Amino acid sequence: MDRDDTSRWDRLAGTDGTALLDRLAGADRSGDAALRLGTALRREYDAGLVADAMTLTELRDRASAKFTLAGRMWFTRDGLEQASSEVLARHRAARFAGRDRVADLCCGIGGDLVALAVAGHEVTGVDLDPTHLWMAGRNATAHGAAVRTVRADVRDADLSGVDGVFVDPARRSAGGRMRTGDSEPPLGWCLDLAGRTGAAGIKAAPGIDHGTVPPEWELEFLALGRELKESALWSPALAGARTRATVFDPAGTHTIAGDPDPADGDTGVAVGPPGAWLLDPNPAVTRAGLVSQLARRTATTRIDPRIAFLTTDDEPAPTPFARVLRVLDSRPWDQKRLPRLLRELDVGAVDVRRRGLAGDVEALARTLRGRGSRHATVVMTRVDDRPWGLVCVAP
Template sequence: MDLETFSPLMSDEGQRLLDEVAEFGDYAPERELALATRLRRDHPAPLVSAAMAQTRLRQRAGAKFGADAQRMYFTPDGVEQATRATVAAHRADRFAARGVRRVADLCCGIGGDALALARAGIEVLAVDRSPLACAVTAANARALGLADRIEVRCADVTDVDVAGFDAVFVDPARRGGRGRVFNPEAYSPPLSWAVRAARRVPHAAVKVAPGIPHEVVPEEADAEWVSDRGEVKEATLWFGGGPGRRATLLPGPHVLTGAAPGAAPRDGASGTSGAPRPGGPRGPHGEGTAPVGPVARYLYEPDGAVIRAHLVARVAELVGGTLIDPAIAYVTSPDLVATPFATAYQVTDVLPFHLKRLRALLRERGVGTAVIKKRGSAVEPEELRRRLALSGPRSCVVILTRVSGAPSMLLAQPAPGAGGTGEAGEVGAG
């Protein structure tokens, strides 16, 4: 898709055609030819193709944008890379809670974050170097009645003067010609530039990949990992509020916080030097020491955002538990504690890993359906499922992992009522 293809959709004829295609409903690929043939009797073929392509993009975008997707406009890359609406709304709420009233949204893409910021009552300058992205952002602002709060500018973000803004939000491109980019300095623009831009204003947020190494996070940043309904979506580096780490779970939000590695507690640290931290947290589970113990009655699987934020040790504290292995993100406890930050399972068996033993045990118990989880195991779940050849009316959870360094298999059942979300709230580092 290019600007020449997209622009005619904004005409009166293009709008009527989009409505006509939408009225046809969710059409299957095998019915597209018949629909296109009928529409081309009254409309130019390129416009019909553009309208049908936009309708398909709207259908795909429904998972991210809900009902708004049917009024919005998209590009193929935009659907793939845009921030999910729930995550963008959470970020906008955080900006608003800081008293931010004017934000420069740099690398705005199709405008997902700009729309959320505007809905939070914030004035937005949305900047992107792509004329198509800018046209789509402007169209989305008009479609959702937010054009009075969003100014769209087509420019290189590195040329934008952010003086006078309360905050900036930077969403660097993390894909190249060969797919995803994992080196933060290979982002476009690089992370180092985004951090410098963040330091020019009172408040800022920089969107990064969830797998960003902790050691490259600037020492003054509050690094936040966000999951939505159990799926890790992104990480954001916040500036202007002091250093720290947090895992945020949506809906809620439910927030688990911890001190930044090597930093003083958040209420006493200024974090102004700006140099990268010399190292990450001590071990994969966070600052401090999380004890290791034998598998107890309940096993807790922390949310992915908690794991990414290196806050598994905090979950162990919350449930009064221990780790099953120093390097494995599973927590065990004799008590069932309701927490939004982990899913609980009631353990029935803890055994050394042995395929024949597992197969015999599951057959003996009539297990025909198994949820197979693994952490710290080389066994592939689908291959294991094939070799187990399960049959029977019962179900169970099979967990392949290490217990105190030994390859092990745990059989378990979901613990009712222990993985709910409850009321929104924040749990600090104590």
């Protein structure tokens, strides 16, 4: 990817390429129509130009789930896959408020670079990949922003005068995805950036080990709806809590922060058997270790000190931090009796949610599927360290 082939992208950005992209954007590209279209266009344009244009148009379609202006932006397949959604990047950019000059290291196609520039920072993007740097500059222009890009190994980047830095270290190599916790540059090098610039943010995988994050840093987990996307580490100058869970949904951005639950399970939150309602915390909340914080916020109790389910007998108010379920049945786990119980409850379609018990969730869901009219969630878990099962429905 670091081969300098920006000339082909210059060509695609030229007069013929722009006209070709405009035609593709409004054309039927589904099924056989795409083959017929490609054949017709190759009679008018160079085959390589057509191939690049069709690939970019496909990527722009896919990118619309991440970026508002995807139809004007530039992507490679790897660059799009590695880029954060616009809503996450803009949230991160807000953490650099008050920082004038910010460097975006390993900037890729410029998702975070653009967000920082739109937020008003003077931004420099550094990357070794000339194609991605070319695209980062174009993507900034598409958003009406100006950025500076530098092709270099980020270890050699000139950070003089910079008062904030964001880094997205690579977690893939030529051999595939690296082990959880590994990156290039390594996490230790990224953490040292705070001492060089005063303020640093680091993008990381959602599976990061809490123990690898220095105690004075903040570890934030970010989810789009109930899908946990990534984590971010914030240096002391930008930190606000030890851990934070941030959830983005159509209603906006929601955050809960504090100290994570202690490993010994002594959370100070009451523990009791499942009641009439079950709260299934968002994965960002569970990874941040803030289940007990959520319990206090929602006036609920835990069903077990080490299990991330909350319960109450009173219908809870909706919360962006958990899925609320009504409990139809609660009893010690009995997989043999479960199919008959579901028939009695008129359950057909089944989802299985598992915490604290081993089992093949997908295989169990297939065996439990019936002909009833209700869609239920079967919960496999533990209560007072005993295997337990619940049948729940959405309210």
